[in-house]
Amino acid sequence: MADNETHTNHRLQQADRRRLTLTGIAHRCAQETELFFRRKSYDPQYCFELFRRAILERNQRAWELVYAQYRPLVAGWVERHSAFSVSGEEVQYFVNRAFEKMWAALTPDKFGHFPNLKSVLRYLQMCVHSAVLDHVRVADQPVVGVPVEGLAAESGPNGSNVENQALARVHRQEFWDEIKARLRNEKEHQVVYGSFVLALKPRELFAHFQETFRDVTEVYRVKENVLARLRRDSELEKLLAPDAVKKEGRLV
């Protein structure tokens, strides 16, 4: 078939799909997905149209139909994630988080990056991984009993959590700026960054920054000096206090 004819047919098919109601699209999507799972010839364009209406047109009902159609598939992806079995969470928890991420992230202007159904579903798979990893990052805190501020899920079931996370991140960034202002050279910066931002032990830190340090002993020496200086800093001690007052979004 000539390219022009192919292009024309594609536009006609696209126009036909646009004429279908949401019901019609949902019906065809369900039928075609059934064919796909039975390893038969299937047409992905109807399911892609359902996503298009949900994301590009911000059609809430279309999004609900996307969820209903793909929930079982996404649940299967969750169960296949290596970190799921030790997460302590139900499958449905991560299914819901994954869809929330996709709905929040895929704005109409971004939808142009997705030429077909496969690319959209691949993004949804990435959202599953992202949802599981949000959970893993929180559980993976290196310090027992000292909650890591702002490390909770990027998006959770509670909308206000997002705002709290943003504020916590601002506070932590300010604290990091205060720390950096008290460091004297690149070695101290790497030791503090490696020890407390990456939570690496000195041996791991040395392996990561071998070009900077002679040996592990030097890492310990630099760390000892920095901690002694920070401990003598009364301003910093106030910032580290558990009841450090936060006013107008800034540490005081």
Next chain:
Amino acid sequence: MACVSPPELGDRTLLTYIDGEADSQVVAHVEQCPHCREKAHRLAHLQDRLTAQLYRLMCPPPRELGEFHLGLLPPAQASAVAQHLAKCPHCTRELAQLKDYLNELSPTLELGPLEQIKERLRVLVARLVSGGVEGSPLGPPSLAPAFAGVRGEEAEPRCYQAEDVQIVIGIQEDAGQPGHKVFLGLVMGMEPSGVKAHLWQAERLVTTVEVDRLGNFVVPGLAPGSYELILSGPEVEIHIQDLEVGPMR
């Protein structure tokens, strides 16, 4: 309180103890000396508080790492993530996990080499031919006389057309369920074998019935409302949109 076995341990030695890197002598000293043990505890607590504030502060959230991997980030943001990955073993590990995960799931999005898309199903939207008799190039449907005079029916059956296919729908009172209606349908111009009639309301499937070998189908027990009827065959599918069913008169 003083060290029970001077000289007391220095901070550097206590750091190795906290990290589990100290030799047995140091471990024994700390276990026996409350003063040095308290020093170690304070030092560990200071480190804990620093970590609580700073842990993975610069790390992009997992979704951003995912969008980086999929090539969806704007150039400046992608560059910043790439620079971060060069310094962060945690994000590097997570990115590798994502790649492995997507590779493992990749077959779930793929067709096999033989199951490529062949003939696409023809999907048609039927139009209402008002009255179902006049104006139809196929002439009056043969079922129309059968509907005439039946108590509880609408004034006349509805006739829909999509290319060469004609669908006639009569709506009657459902004697078995007061307040509800029955669809009596007839499909012509389409091979009825394997055809099913799906009735939808508000994007929810109400029921599915088979079309018999003569092209007839019956859908009982319908409450008044707006429906969409979809006739699905092996090669063609016909959508009848906005099928209104009024209340009993």
